[in-house]
Amino acid sequence: MPKKAGFIFCLVVTVALMAMILLPLVVVVLGSCINASLLGLSTDLWSGSRHDIFDFSAFGYIFENYSDWALFSLELAIACVAICLLIAVPAGYALARHPFPGSGLVEELVLMPLSLPGITLSMGLLATYGELRGPLLVLAGHLLYTIPFMLKVVTATLRSFDVGRLETAARSLGASFPQRLFLVVLPNLRHAMMVGSLLVFAVSWGEFNVSFLLNRGRPQTFPAVLYDTYTNQSIQISSAATTIFLAIVIPAVIAIQWFGGRDSVEVEQGA
Amino acid sequence: MLTPDSHITAPSIFSVRKRRQLAPLLLCVPLLLLLLVLLVWPLAHLFQQSLLLTDAPTAGITLRNYLEIAAVPRYRHALLWSLELSLAVAAASTLICVAPAWLFTRYQFHGKLVMRGILTLPMTFAGMIVGFLMVILLGRTGFIPQMFERLTGTPFLSGVGYQFPGLILAYLYFEFPRATLTLESALNKLDSRLEQAARSLGANRWQVFRLVVLPAIWPALISTFAVTFSVSLGSFGVLLVLSIRRFTLLPLEIFTQYIAPPTDQGIAAAMSLTLLTVALVTGYGLRRVAQRMGVTHA
Amino acid sequence: MNILIEAHNLRKSYGFVTAVHDFSHSFAPGRITAILGPSGSGKSTTLAMIAGLIDPDGGSISLNGTDITRLPAERRDFGLVFQNYSLFPHLSVVDNVEFGLRVRGIDKAERRRRAMAALEQVHIPNLADRRILQISGGEQQRVALARALAFSPRVLLLDEPLSALDAKLREGLRAELGRLLNELSLTAIYVTHDQVEAMSLGHELIIMRGGRIEQSGTPLEVYTRPATPFVATFLGSANLLDGEYLQIDGQTRLRLPFVEIPAPEGATVGPCQVMVRPEDIAVVSDGNGHLSGEVISSVFLGNQARLTVTAGGNTLIVDTSNEAIPSPGTMVSLQFREAKLCIMPKGV
Numbered sequence: 001m002p003k004k005a006g007f008i009f010c011l012v013v014t015v016a017l018m019a020m021i022l023l024p025l026v027v028v029v030l031g032s033c034i035n036a037s038l039l040g041l042s043t044d045l046w047s048g049s050r051h052d053i054f055d056f057s058a059f060g061y062i063f064e065n066y067s068d069w070a071l072f073s074l075e076l077a078i079a080c081v082a083i084c085l086l087i088a089v090p091a092g093y094a095l096a097r098h099p100f101p102g103s104g105l106v107e108e109l110v111l112m113p114l115s116l117p118g119i120t121l122s123m124g125l126l127a128t129y130g131e132l133r134g135p136l137l138v139l140a141g142h143l144l145y146t147i148p149f150m151l152k153v154v155t156a157t158l159r160s161f162d163v164g165r166l167e168t169a170a171r172s173l174g175a176s177f178p179q180r181l182f183l184v185v186l187p188n189l190r191h192a193m194m195v196g197s198l199l200v201f202a203v204s205w206g207e208f209n210v211s212f213l214l215n216r217g218r219p220q221t222f223p224a225v226l227y228d229t230y231t232n233q234s235i236q237i238s239s240a241a242t243t244i245f246l247a248i249v250i251p252a253v254i255a256i257q258w259f260g261g262r263d264s265v266e267v268e269q270g271a
Numbered sequence: 272m273l274t275p276d277s278h279i280t281a282p283s284i285f286s287v288r289k290r291r292q293l294a295p296l297l298l299c300v301p302l303l304l305l306l307l308v309l310l311v312w313p314l315a316h317l318f319q320q321s322l323l324l325t326d327a328p329t330a331g332i333t334l335r336n337y338l339e340i341a342a343v344p345r346y347r348h349a350l351l352w353s354l355e356l357s358l359a360v361a362a363a364s365t366l367i368c369v370a371p372a373w374l375f376t377r378y379q380f381h382g383k384l385v386m387r388g389i390l391t392l393p394m395t396f397a398g399m400i401v402g403f404l405m406v407i408l409l410g411r412t413g414f415i416p417q418m419f420e421r422l423t424g425t426p427f428l429s430g431v432g433y434q435f436p437g438l439i440l441a442y443l444y445f446e447f448p449r450a451t452l453t454l455e456s457a458l459n460k461l462d463s464r465l466e467q468a469a470r471s472l473g474a475n476r477w478q479v480f481r482l483v484v485l486p487a488i489w490p491a492l493i494s495t496f497a498v499t500f501s502v503s504l505g506s507f508g509v510l511l512v513l514s515i516r517r518f519t520l521l522p523l524e525i526f527t528q529y530i531a532p533p534t535d536q537g538i539a540a541a542m543s544l545t546l547l548t549v550a551l552v553t554g555y556g557l558r559r560v561a562q563r564m565g566v567t568h569a
Numbered sequence: 570m571n572i573l574i575e576a577h578n579l580r581k582s583y584g585f586v587t588a589v590h591d592f593s594h595s596f597a598p599g600r601i602t603a604i605l606g607p608s609g610s611g612k613s614t615t616l617a618m619i620a621g622l623i624d625p626d627g628g629s630i631s632l633n634g635t636d637i638t639r640l641p642a643e644r645r646d647f648g649l650v651f652q653n654y655s656l657f658p659h660l661s662v663v664d665n666v667e668f669g670l671r672v673r674g675i676d677k678a679e680r681r682r683r684a685m686a687a688l689e690q691v692h693i694p695n696l697a698d699r700r701i702l703q704i705s706g707g708e709q710q711r712v713a714l715a716r717a718l719a720f721s722p723r724v725l726l727l728d729e730p731l732s733a734l735d736a737k738l739r740e741g742l743r744a745e746l747g748r749l750l751n752e753l754s755l756t757a758i759y760v761t762h763d764q765v766e767a768m769s770l771g772h773e774l775i776i777m778r779g780g781r782i783e784q785s786g787t788p789l790e791v792y793t794r795p796a797t798p799f800v801a802t803f804l805g806s807a808n809l810l811d812g813e814y815l816q817i818d819g820q821t822r823l824r825l826p827f828v829e830i831p832a833p834e835g836a837t838v839g840p841c842q843v844m845v846r847p848e849d850i851a852v853v854s855d856g857n858g859h860l861s862g863e864v865i866s867s868v869f870l871g872n873q874a875r876l877t878v879t880a881g882g883n884t885l886i887v888d889t890s891n892e893a894i895p896s897p898g899t900m901v902s903l904q905f906r907e908a909k910l911c912i913m914p915k916g917v
């Protein structure tokens with residue numbers, strides 16, 4: 001089989017997958033603001049009663065009613081980033097550079113939530129801390145999912161980089177442990193911390209299943225806005241909510257791709 | 272070569288060594304505490320709950336909750352259908368995604384970054400978003416049926432979104448990125464020089480793939496399968512939105528148990544742990560198989 | 570600088586493998602001591618113990634009489650030059666060189682001054698603001714050296730600093746390194762597997778094998794009077810012959826497989842091994858030599874020729890001038906310089 005054929009086959013399959021992924025997204029974005037009848041769609045479920053070509057009223061509706069939810073999600077995401085940096089970076093350093101008996105187990109344990117059903121983790125949290133149901137518990141759930149990402153990125157960098165050699169050099173030059181940490185280790189972790197923060201932000205922002213269960217009352221997380229609109233509102237409003245969601249998630253993913261480069265961390269997230 | 276004294280230390284008379292071993296442990300303490308509080312203790316508590324009857328908590332430990340999962344048809348079907356769906360989706364996505372993974376790791380071309388970006392996008396979507404996308408595309412008044420109607424007069428595929436094909440498509444939608452990335456990282460670890468050697472010996476591209484690459488990536492295929500399987504197993508967001516009649520999945524049952532009072536905590540806990548066990552066992556079991564096949568990858 | 574470093578019975582094992590057995594040496598102050606050995610001989614481990622980067626399982630290290638075995642590496646004030654340089658990629662050249670001064674709390678202006686002085690010493694002051702990844706291997710090595718010297722270390726430890734460079738570059742830098750180290754009169758310990766480096770740079774030589782010291786002494790001593798066959802063959806080339814001391818007519822004589830000569834003073838009867846270097850065997854005109862043999866191969870090496878000759882049941886390597894090289898198959902007459910015969914105990 002000539003070389004070209006293999007390439008073309010893979011390309012065709014990949015493009016087909018891409019089309020399958022893009023098509024609904026495009027329809028959603030269009031459906032949120034373009035008069036549905038122009039797309040040839042029956043208007044009942046699709047839009048309100050406007051007749052202009054572009055109609056951004058759906059977005060207005062979302063902003064009016066759900067801006068505090070968006071803010072809540074944003075606060076959660078930022079809190080996750082901060083906590084992950086403070087907890088996962090030192091732990092990642094310890095696990096990668098100074099493994100102790102059982103450190104392998106610790107790493108496995110941290111990464112476990114990624115391959116466990118989210119609903120089980122949520123049920124566990126509810127069973128134990130049910131009275132705390134609300135923002136605090138939601139944060140807890142988010143942390144379970146975001147800390148593994150930060151840890152993975154940090155340990156991967158520390159291991160591939162052989163920061164150990166640099167630390168040895170720094171020791172030979174007289175640097176004490178705090179000096180080594182701040183002058184040698186952390187500067188070389190800047191990139192990893194940035195990619196990790198982006199990942200944590202994206203994961204926290206998009207998390208729904210666990211957040212939905214663990215929260216109580218309003219405000220909910222932003223993905224819950226989507227759920228709310230899917231079950232109650234017209235397709236135009238749901239599309240608008242989805243578009244806003246995409247508008248925040250897509251730049252984050254692009255940034256992660258751009259900075260993470262070839263070794264983007266495998267993301268495993270429950271849906 | 273000088274090596275950092277990170278791991279090998281003989282029993283010594285120097286106390287400074289003991290201190291050095293303690294320090295890394297201290298750095299991990301916040302993490303360990305968090306794990307204990309958020310993961311280990313809740314799961315233990317859940318386990319305890321699953322062994323008690325909700326309406327008779329003082330009756331002592333019993334396995335009745337677990338037995339009920341098998342006994343009650345609704346729950347039994349939920350478990351079986353969850354397994355079947357996850358298996359099908361895992362197999363399909365693992366196989367299909369070899370193509371894009373191969374494309375991204377073996378060829379260079381313009382727009383690769385963009386393509387990769389698009390393919391990995393759905394990973395951040397919660398299941399219910401994907402459910403919504405299916406409704407938009409293939410629901411009763413979905414985009415595709417309406418397009419067909421305009422072009423041919425009949426709305427093909429109308430309402431498909433609310434049936435099995437829609438369900439499968441939805442699951443595939445968010446598993447493709449995961450499968451692609453996992454396979455990609457495994458393919459990257461393959462030494463391309465082996466392929467070059469095979470080609471220098473006269474093998475064409477297909478033969479190289481069949482005889483050199485495939486045996487080498489078998490473990491990766493198995494791990495990818497395991498990962499997509501466990502993720503699909505635990506996911507219920509899609510069904511929340513699509514709500515197919517007379518069809519249910521185990522995570523959805525747990526969810527409805529919890530949302531609709533009165534909650535049978537015992538059963539919910541038992542179901543949750545069953546789900547967890549299946550996911551864990553297949554995950555680790557398959558990973559063992561992959562390891563024993565030789566090549567291990569992160 | 571007259572810093573005296575002494576190692577006493579240093580020992581280090583990894584699981585079942587003993588990397589260093591009982592290393593004891595008093596390193597000449599103000600001089601360069603080269604530790605030479607094949608890979609796995611324990612030389613890098615020994616250096617790491619002296620530097621404080623690895624804790625010995627037993628034994629001690631003292632500095633001018635004070636025991637520093639428990640002193641952490643960062644407080645020993647030893648300069649270290651690593652095989653792969655280990656330069657900090659996130660810092661510029663001059664920031665790298667300043668590092669040792671920075672962690673000692675020296676103020677900015679003074680740091681910069683001393684770092685630039687160190688860069689001058691290694692002849693690359695012009696590279697001060699470059700990034701590490703922008704400079705060549707040879708330049709990186711100089712930066713590594715400057716960085717180790719900038720904080721005026723008490724001792725300089727070098728772990729195969731030139732082995733990552735290609736041959737031509739290595740040669741040039743070797744000479745410069747030697748000049749610099751001699752100018753500074755630092756106590757230096759230089760670990761290498763390259764005998765040319767060891768012999769040309771070291772004032773004193775330690776040959777290590779299997780975690781132990783095989784021999785130590787000046788390069789000339791070790792070269793002309795190797796203590797064991799291993800040292801004889803590791804350093805330069807050597808011919809090893811079996812011999813025997815015999816009493817004949819009241820005199821002790823040394824019998825080699827093909828020749829008998831008077832034995833040196835103090836020889837006791839018994840078997841022994843004799844080493845003779847290729848350059849100490851001469852091709853002479855017929856009949857004048859100790860024995861004759863047939864040339865098996867001759868290799869032209871530029872400034873000389875190396876012959877492989879079978880004589881009296883042995884295969885000998887003989888170096889001869891590059892003029893009138895005997896071709897394979899010719900018979901030649903060989904003469905041994907008796908003064909250069911080196912006798913060692915058998916079976917080592």
